[in-house]
Amino acid sequence: MRGGLGGRVAVAIACLALFVALGGTVYAAKRINGHSIKVKSLPGNRLIVRSVPGNRLRPGTIPGSRLARGSVTGAQVDASTLGRVPSAAHAANADSAASAGTAVHAVSAADAQRVNGYAAGCGAGTRHFAGACWQASHQPTAVAADAAARACADRGGELPEALALAAFALEPEVSLAEGGEWSGDIPVVSGEGVFAVVTVSPVGEIDSSLSTTPTHYRCVFPLLG
Numbered sequence: 001m002r003g004g005l006g007g008r009v010a011v012a013i014a015c016l017a018l019f020v021a022l023g024g025t026v027y028a029a030k031r032i033n034g035h036s037i038k039v040k041s042l043p044g045n046r047l048i049v050r051s052v053p054g055n056r057l058r059p060g061t062i063p064g065s066r067l068a069r070g071s072v073t074g075a076q077v078d079a080s081t082l083g084r085v086p087s088a089a090h091a092a093n094a095d096s097a098a099s100a101g102t103a104v105h106a107v108s109a110a111d112a113q114r115v116n117g118y119a120a121g122c123g124a125g126t127r128h129f130a131g132a133c134w135q136a137s138h139q140p141t142a143v144a145a146d147a148a149a150r151a152c153a154d155r156g157g158e159l160p161e162a163l164a165l166a167a168f169a170l171e172p173e174v175s176l177a178e179g180g181e182w183s184g185d186i187p188v189v190s191g192e193g194v195f196a197v198v199t200v201s202p203v204g205e206i207d208s209s210l211s212t213t214p215t216h217y218r219c220v221f222p223l224l225g
Contacts, residue, residue, distance in 0.1 A: 122188035142214035152219035177216035
């Protein structure tokens with residue numbers, strides 16, 4: 001009799017314990033939420049992957065060093081938050097630059113004062129024409145053709161071609177010397193040491209004279225010198 005009563009009591013106690021346990025689980029499920037969890041009480045390795053969406057993360061909580069390589073692309077980056085690239089800082093106003101000291105910073109090489117170490121542009125007493133720098137006035141002393149060619153070469157220039165000199169003669173404010181000027185063209189060789197050189201008159205007419213005939217001249221210099 002006692003054994004039967006004791007067994008029933010034991011079963012009743014076990015059922016009560018099970019009911020309490022199940023009731024506690026239900027209570028916990030209803031009463032425990034995100035607000036009930038203390039800050040930093042759950043380590044990251046206890047969270048299920050993708051259980052926390054990105055919009056639940058506070059800005060700045062994940063440093064760049066914790067991001068997987070390639071996980072962030074240009075589509076997710078706000079370009080306005082990026083600073084200026086250091087090596088491109090000097091190019092910020094390159095589109096509006098009128099001139100520059102070197103061709104590295106120049107919008108156009110024509111506006112540069114130096115290109116690869118060479119001076120660029122026409123100096124004093126010369127004017128730009130046909131892609132070169134022409135002396136604005138002829139040399140005051142008339143000399144033989146070879147002496148004229150040597151004088152120009154010593155200064156880093158040369159005598160102009162005949163057709164280019166004829167075109168230059170028609171430029172505004174250009175006056176060729178009376179009697180014509182030497183060009184660098186030699187149409188006829190008459191003999192050893194004797195040859196003719198093309199000359200151009202003040203009105204652009206082409207003629208020729210013996211190379212030994214004293215004639216005025218002007219030099220043409222390259223844009224880079």
